[in-house]
Every structure is written in C-alpha cells, then in structure tokens.
Amino acid sequence: MMTNIAEITEMTENYKAKTGNQTIIESKMLCRHFGQGDTLVKALSDANLTIEKGEFTAIIGPSGSGKSTLLQLIGGLDSPTSGEVFLDNKNISHMTGTELSDFRRDHIGFIFQAYNLIPVLSAKENIEYIMLLQGISASERKKRVAMIMHAVGLEGLEDRRPAQLSGGQQQRVAVARAMVSKPSIILADEPTANLDSKTGADLLDMMKDLNEKQKMTFVFSTHDPKIMERAKRIIRLVDGRIVDDERRG
C-alpha cells in the first residue's frame, strides 16, 4: 500500500511540474477514525491527495470505502483524526467553527445527493442566501440570481419552494446555489444518485460546461458511470485508502 501512496504522490508532483497547474486542495496523511477499541472504524487512512484548479475529478469506490468522509474532510465539514487539509493554501484542519463557516462560505460550493435546499426559502432565496451571508449588495445579488437561474434553466420557477419543484429542478437549484458565490471549488456528493438518467446526464453536461468555460473545479464522490465517463481524473478508494489515481486526456 505504501508503494501506492508513494506512486500517487510522485505522479501528482510530475503532473504539476508538467502542467504548471495551481493546487487548490492538498491533503497530507489524512485519517478519520470513528469509535475506539473493538469498535474502531478506520473510515479514511493516510490519504495524500492534490487537486488542481479547474479539475473535474471523480472519487469512486464501493460503499463504505471513505468517499464521503474524504469529501467531508476536504470540505471542512468534519475534523480529521490526524493529518492536514490545505484548501487554497490554507490549512483548514485547525480552524474554529466560525472560521470554517466563513471559509466554506467564500471558497467551497456544496451539492448534496438529497438536494438539501432550505425548505422555507424559495428557489430564488435559496440561491440568494449564501450571497447574503457574503454581504453582497442587493443589485449584485439580483443580477447574479437572474443570470444563474437562466444558466441552470430555471427561469419562471424563482418563487417556488423546494417542495414545489421536481428532483431535477431542486438539484439545479442546488447547483446554482453552489456556483453563485463563485467558490474556488465545488464538492458534489453523488449529485445524480436521486435523479433519472436523462436529468442526471443533463445536469452533468451543465456542470461539465461550467468546468470547461469558467474553469470551475469540481470534485465528485460517485458511483455513477456517467460522471466517470466525463471526469478528467478518477481517484479510487478502497477500505479508506486511495488505491488508484487515473488522469485522462
């Protein structure tokens, strides 16, 4: 296994040297263990990972392999048992709750499997919410909301509450919410898992388009072959360890 880690680290360094890309995420010997003694579960062990700006990366692996845990740790939603995470060259492993909240607000967009929109807010307000947290002016918010609603094809549905939208529409709102704050990276946890294949494919095409045109960085955790097909990089996890890191094109 140590050979694998060394190989992956070397491959990454070589790639960086060759492309001159800017590192956006870096994890060093990242571990996340749950429980203790006989009930100790090593959800993630010694994960060394570097993700460059503009990558469209899929983290794959069987259920329980640690995909979501890795995504949670690099998104600052969980604290590692050991190891460190650097996001935009900032060590987020030791940040306080408020620092992490501010950091997530300004640097990370999240897309969740179950959409997870705020039920008491309309589609438009769900998108606007994060900009309010960022203190963006009303006119700028208005402009961005209109633009992003158009980009994700939700014009005319602005005032609907999540319960009045289909799954696909809700996930589009979630994508719009993740993008509207102009984050450095978007982390998506199985974003197509609850969608039918056509809706899922459309959504992926939209995200791929954003990745290519706006150089927005996407990291997915997924089982979906459609995402794997479109991904430029596939990181494979087994039993909490990164066992493979494949770059395409």
Next chain:
Amino acid sequence: MTNHSKQRIAQQNDDEVLTLSSNGLVSQLAKRSIFRNTRRTLLTVLLISCSLAAILFTDSFVRGMVGSMIKISTQTFLGEGQIHQQGFRATNDIDLYIRNDELLYKKLDSIKEITAYAPRVISGAMTSSSENVASAIVYGVDAIKEAQVSKLKQAMVSGTYLSGIEGEILLGDRLADLLEVTLGDRLVVTVSEANGGDLSQALFRVSGLFSFNERNMDNGMAFVNLSQSQKLLNIEGVHEIALRLEELNQADDKSLSFWKELNTEQLETLSWQELVPQLSSMLAMTKYSTLIVSVIMYILVSLGLINTMFMSIFERQTEFGILLAIGTRPKQLFLQIILEGLFIGILSVIAGLLLAFIFCYWGSVTGIDYSDIEMTGMTLNEPIYLILDVFSFAQMGIATLGIIVIACLYPAMHAARLQPSFAMRKTL
C-alpha cells in the same frame, strides 16, 4: 429627481425581485421556520399562553381575595386604624380609657386623611335573659358615627338600628339564639365598673339583631348606645376610636403626619396591619403561594418549550447541517433558534395577555362567588372581584419572554455546536 430618490427607487426595484434582506436574514428564516409545523407551533403557543393566563388569573384572583379580605376586615368593624389609650390593647383594662375625647375628636376632624371615626366603649359583660346566660363583649357606640365606619347598620337582619334611645341593645343573631331571646325581649347586662370594679347592671330591650357572617362576632358581640355604656361603666371617655381613612394605602404609610400626631404618651394609634398582624402574615403568605404557582408554571412552560425546540431541532438537523455547510456561522444559527423561541414567545405572550385580560375582566365585573366560605376565621360575605393590575400584566409578560429566551439557550447552543458532517450524516 435626486440621487437619494433614485437610489430608493432602485432599492424598491431590487426588493421586487429579492425577498430576503441582509439585515434581517436570520430573523426572516426564524419567522418562516416557526410556521413550518403550524400545529406544533400553535400547541406550544397554546401551552405558554394558557399558562401565562393561568398565572395572571391566579395573581388577579389573589389580589382580589386579598383586597376582599382587607376590605372585610377593615370595613366590617375594624376600620383602617384605631386609637386606644396606651396599654389598653395589652391588658384590656377598662380603666385605660381615652380621656378628653372631645378634644381628640376636634383633632380628628381637622385631619384630612381621616374621613370618619367611631368612638367605642368596650366592656366584657354577662348577658342574662329569662332563659339563658352568656358572656359577650358589649360595645357602646355612637349610632351615627358607627354607621360611617363599620357595617353594623348594614348587618342588621331584623329589628331597628340604634336610635340613641336608652335601653336599646343590638345582639348578634347567634347570641340571641343562645340567650333564646327575640326582638322586644328583655335582657340584663352586668359589667364591672371602671376604677373600682363594682358590678353594674342595666336592663335592655332587644331592639335589633345583626349578622356579620362571622362566627365570633355574631356569637359574642352586643351594641348599646355610647352614653348608656359610659354610664354603665362610670367613665367619661372611650376605649377605642376606629378610623376610616381616605385611601387604604394610607394605613401603610407611616410617613403621613397624622400617625405621628396620634401616637403620643397617652395614645396608641395603630394601622389595621398592626391590629391584626396574623391577617398581614396570611396575606404575605398568599403572595408567596402565587409566586410558587408562578414558578411551577414557568418550569412547566420552560420544559414544554425546550421539548418543542429540541423536537424542531432534531427534525431539522440535516437542514442545520446544510446551513452550516454553506457558510452560516454557528452564532447565526444560535441566534436563529433564539429568535424562533422569541417569536413563539411574543405570539404566546400576546395571546396569554389577551386571554388573561378577558377572564380577569370578566372576574372583575361579575366577581367569583365565595360567599359564606370561611377562610382563616374570616367569612367572605361577598363575591371576590378580581383586580387587574397593568404592572403585573407587563411584568409577567416580560418575565415569560425572558424565561422563553432562557429556555431556548440550551437548544440553541446544541444547534450551534452541531458538526455539519454529523448533522447531515445521511448525505455528504
């Protein structure tokens, strides 16, 4: 058009599209969240408002009851204050009577706080009818002045009130039963004369019967004309002067000059609280009992609210995880929960105050019939009229809001401390 106007119109146009504002983001979320589960919110509001209404009703009732008891105690016979010769109250010695009473009356007439006064001569007596013998306290009273201070005249159940004619005697109805006499029957009163102790007797004819609805008074009191009583005891003065004051609270206010003027080397003037300290203590205890009821109610309200808030938080745990994940600060989430509680509290307090006002107002107009019920030796011979106290309403309303905010602290801290990954464990 000025720049300011243009900016305002632009802002209005913005508001047409954007319904959230950065200023009240947390409060807007809180407001919308409390109506997500309308039934639960309404049940919580109902619980808090009914509790608040119950506390205020109890408070108003106790105020009314205390007021009634004071009123019964002071207006029935006691007066708001009494003047005695120094030492009389401690010894009940009939030799200790107020001399120069005429001078004192002039002084009392000049004190504006004293609206009426009733001089009394008091003697322990043996009353004998043709059928029976009973001990009684015989009061010699000035018929006109007594009627201005006590309710003796209103308490008459048969016969006529004192008219000043010699030989008249009024008996309590129970005493009359004991002596087996009725109107017009003859009665011999035997007393000890003052300053010597010789027995003195006089024949009276029962001219009226009274009932104060108070066992001790109806069993053991008789009233005769003041002059005859003085003659019987062979004194030129009175033992007691009952005072009626302009306002009840003047009895508490010892800073008023008349209290000093009427307390001299010879005279002892006391307020009703000092005359019947057991009643004052009992009333103080009644206030404590209201406090205890309030505390119990508030504990129940707090527990109910904590339960509601926790149910709401556990239901929305994933949502809180999302809010934290997308950049909401823990303290903003904390504030949101506090505001949710506060909004529920405001609704509850408004409903509770309204409910309490309706019931208390009804109780203050119609009264609650407690007549003929004896409490601590005192019969409430009229309905208890609830007393609405605006200050108490405001105080309880604010206290309820305060308790609600305190009760929400723990759920709010719980929500603010949530780890986003734990809160959203079903997803990312």
